């Protein structure tokens with residue numbers, strides 16, 4: 250496994266205006282990584298820029314939507330103009346929704362895939378030529394434990410994260426000969442405003458309010474995995490146990506999920 254020094258590397262971090270992306274931006278700033286922070290909310294981004302300055306390495310904001318081709322091109326152009334290249338791409342921006350599959354609108358299903366999967370695939374494809382010339386290059390995709398096990402009332406989100414898991418593994422194999430490493434981070438429940446930003450909310454999730462891990466812990470585990478050149482991590486012991494239970498006792502987990510669905514119905 251390679252040992253990567255993050256000091257001085259050049260990174261794009263999507264979804265850096267809050268939650269896990271914000272914590273990652275601050276943790277990378279502590280390591281001396283130069284970051285371009287890409288998200289839609291300018292005011293929130295400006296606050297995160299302040300935090301990166303306080304942490305030791307001031308980041309650059311890029312206000313834009315990952316779904317928008319021009320915004321993605323602007324992010325890559327900015328990295329080229331400011332730094333002459335790119336070493337790290339952190340695909341973190343994500344959205345979710347709550348509701349049963351039967352009642353879900355096709356628009357919501359597509360919106361979730363646009364942000365959580367298609368934008369990641371497109372931005373990554375567009376960044377590969379620059380990354381391949383970078384120093385110890387790495388792509389970091391923030392997936393979810395729900396990209397390994399489906400649960401009720403978040404079917405579109407689970408499906409988008411499953412798509413990301415498989416695609417990330419294909420990407421890792423394809424980019425290995427070019428020296429670009431690929432890390433998949435699969436967090437479990439994390440204390441962030443994700444649930445406040447649901448694009449559709451038709452049921453009260455039975456596990457809403459469940460205590461998660463701090464976003465800063467996920468960020469520290471991600472940065473450690475980047476340094477170590479790891480391929481996949483699950484930075485949450487409760488989430489890790491759910492995946493072990495799913496692997497060993499899938500019928501038991503299916504029954505538990507059906508019981509949860511009854512509570513939420």
Ligand SMILES: NC(=O)c1ccc[n+]([C@@H]2O[C@H](COP(=O)([O-])OP(=O)(O)OC[C@H]3O[C@@H](n4cnc5c(N)ncnc54)[C@H](OP(=O)(O)O)[C@@H]3O)[C@@H](O)[C@H]2O)c1
Pocket residue numbers: 263264265266267268269270287288289290291293313314315316341342343344364391392393394435436437438439440441442443444446461
């Ligand atoms: N929280 C959890 O329990 C949990 C668990 C597993 C995985 N995850 C994953 O972790 C990642 C971060 O989520 P979070 O929990 O930190 O949620 P969050 O606090 O809601 O943050 C989501 C970030 O994505 C950005 N974003 C959303 N749509 C975007 C778009 N179209 N273009 C650009 N940026 C966009 C948001 O910024 P703007 O609104 O400013 O654009 C925000 O900065 C997501 O991929 C999520 O699926 C979260």
